[in-house]
Amino acid sequence: MKTFSTIAVLSAALTLSACSGGLFDSNSRLGGTGANGVNGAGGSDISAGALAPNSVAYFDQTIGNTVLFAVDQSTLSPEARSVLTQQAAWLVANPSFTAVIEGHADEQGTRIYNLNLGSSRAAAVRDFLVSQGVSDARLQIVTYGKERPLALCSDEACYAKNRRSVTVIGAGAIS
Amino acid sequence: MMTRVLAILGLVCMSLWAGLAAAQSPLRIEIDNPNIEPLPFAVPEFIAETSGADQYAANLARVVASDLTGSGLFREIPQNAFISTLTNFDSPVQFSDWKAINAQALITGAVSTVGDGQIAVKFRVYDVFAEQELGGGLQFVGSIDGWRRMAHKVADAVYSRITGEGPYFDSRVTFVSETGPKNARQKRIGIMDYDGENTQFLTTDQSIVLAPRFSPDGNRVIYTSYETGEPQIYVLELGTVTRQRLAEQPGTMTFAPRFSPDGRSIVYSLTTGRNNDIFRMSLDGSAPQRLTNDPTIETAPSFSPDGSQIVFESDRSGTQQLYVMPAIGGEATRISFGQGRYSAPVWSPRGDLIAFTKQNRGRFHIGVMNADGSGERLLTASFLDESPTWAPNGRVLMFTRESPGEAGTSTLYSVDISGRNLRAIRPNASDPSWSPLLK
Numbered sequence: 001m002k003t004f005s006t007i008a009v010l011s012a013a014l015t016l017s018a019c020s021g022g023l024f025d026s027n028s029r030l031g032g033t034g035a036n037g038v039n040g041a042g043g044s045d046i047s048a049g050a051l052a053p054n055s056v057a058y059f060d061q062t063i064g065n066t067v068l069f070a071v072d073q074s075t076l077s078p079e080a081r082s083v084l085t086q087q088a089a090w091l092v093a094n095p096s097f098t099a100v101i102e103g104h105a106d107e108q109g110t111r112i113y114n115l116n117l118g119s120s121r122a123a124a125v126r127d128f129l130v131s132q133g134v135s136d137a138r139l140q141i142v143t144y145g146k147e148r149p150l151a152l153c154s155d156e157a158c159y160a161k162n163r164r165s166v167t168v169i170g171a172g173a174i175s
Numbered sequence: 176m177m178t179r180v181l182a183i184l185g186l187v188c189m190s191l192w193a194g195l196a197a198a199q200s201p202l203r204i205e206i207d208n209p210n211i212e213p214l215p216f217a218v219p220e221f222i223a224e225t226s227g228a229d230q231y232a233a234n235l236a237r238v239v240a241s242d243l244t245g246s247g248l249f250r251e252i253p254q255n256a257f258i259s260t261l262t263n264f265d266s267p268v269q270f271s272d273w274k275a276i277n278a279q280a281l282i283t284g285a286v287s288t289v290g291d292g293q294i295a296v297k298f299r300v301y302d303v304f305a306e307q308e309l310g311g312g313l314q315f316v317g318s319i320d321g322w323r324r325m326a327h328k329v330a331d332a333v334y335s336r337i338t339g340e341g342p343y344f345d346s347r348v349t350f351v352s353e354t355g356p357k358n359a360r361q362k363r364i365g366i367m368d369y370d371g372e373n374t375q376f377l378t379t380d381q382s383i384v385l386a387p388r389f390s391p392d393g394n395r396v397i398y399t400s401y402e403t404g405e406p407q408i409y410v411l412e413l414g415t416v417t418r419q420r421l422a423e424q425p426g427t428m429t430f431a432p433r434f435s436p437d438g439r440s441i442v443y444s445l446t447t448g449r450n451n452d453i454f455r456m457s458l459d460g461s462a463p464q465r466l467t468n469d470p471t472i473e474t475a476p477s478f479s480p481d482g483s484q485i486v487f488e489s490d491r492s493g494t495q496q497l498y499v500m501p502a503i504g505g506e507a508t509r510i511s512f513g514q515g516r517y518s519a520p521v522w523s524p525r526g527d528l529i530a531f532t533k534q535n536r537g538r539f540h541i542g543v544m545n546a547d548g549s550g551e552r553l554l555t556a557s558f559l560d561e562s563p564t565w566a567p568n569g570r571v572l573m574f575t576r577e578s579p580g581e582a583g584t585s586t587l588y589s590v591d592i593s594g595r596n597l598r599a600i601r602p603n604a605s606d607p608s609w610s611p612l613l614k
Contacts, residue, residue, distance in 0.1 A: 148358060
């Protein structure tokens, strides 16, 4: 009954494939944005005195580079519009700078949905700044979804801080 | 820095079914029985038939046992309960010795070196109480480095013969490996055997990477990377570890790509901020086509296995729900109507079910529904479960479970589509994608 019919030995064409070759191009741009980057914390030196109004530190700290959003929304609150109006005025007064607007979401939601939501938030900020006279060409948006939370707890106190956009002023001014 | 990736090793299977079709046998697990009892089996250490094979004899049996018990459908009888000792693969089996310890299935195996860095593994499966062999003997020949794959092949054959389901153990999973704190998490694309062994890395941790997905032939992985500073889609050839950017559409961000079943095109999400829509592009270089055009969020597309339809997620009704549309775009039909928000749908390789992530009352679930939206079943519940992927046989899902809080981490889990057999597969990992069965 046991039929172990002999085994056809198939010469095993084992293709252990070679793998060399450049996966990583050392010249490629790696990582995300710069020092102010994805955490939204102002990276500039914090001196005690008043900041020069045309400094990036003034933009980040005195005006504020961050605005917050309601759950699952990308519409701008009155508070957000107030901050963004000042951001726009600064950008108009300092026309040599560019900005990357990061859109972020809290962790309630799937990764893919939050990428869309972060994009919508960043675009809402961009569109508002443009409506206030900032050239579209100086503004770029990027969504981080829920990839880079600012506050780490898993309740509303932290979620509220993570539903944000951060306007990151370009270190290099445009010529 | 350069990650050395072993490409899939070729393994040759000599099927000799010895003329026995695995016809209806008395030894059978009815996999959909809700009161299923795991089937007790014994797998003695394989017999080393040549001197160089000793080290594999025990390890092969251990991997076979681990695969079978890991399915949740089998229970191993410990070796210290065995009465018989096998010394020769061709000796008659003393069925009474195996009946006495209630081994309903007995798996015997032998391994030999066949020169040139290869080993041959052969095995038989017995229905102990029927006192007969179940299916014919089978032998695999392959590289010594691939011994685990041969064990998975043996376990796949046993699983399929007893359950009647397709195999899935000889498969791989690509995923995102996560390290570092929650606000600065470093991510790399990894690839591992389905059981978490043999991990290799395909990218560095310099850029955020998201949601790798296998091509239908298992030779490529498509994923999203932030290496330009914003999310963009790349395709990586596993054989050569070379990659290429796709869907370069200036002024847009692209993500959530998946292959079509024929591997010739991809569907993906594209956002300009003002619009979040689904696009499709052929890999022959022709221009991307827009499949949706709505002011709301349309995202997370997944093809049906016949390539004719796409299931996706949209909040056009006010909350995220699942819709099905023709694969060339066109009118979409909503299929999810339960409470809560539905997202990240993925069509089963069998075509019968769609798996999804559901949020309801502050909890996340992995669930499945029929392709027409009927018969919804939630399989898991936790603080945050998401991103299901199907095993090649459409019986098992793997997904990401995230724990809450500052020290929260992601872990890959698997669960049977019955909701049974929830198992942790790998810590510090997310976004799994299960390969097709390896060739």
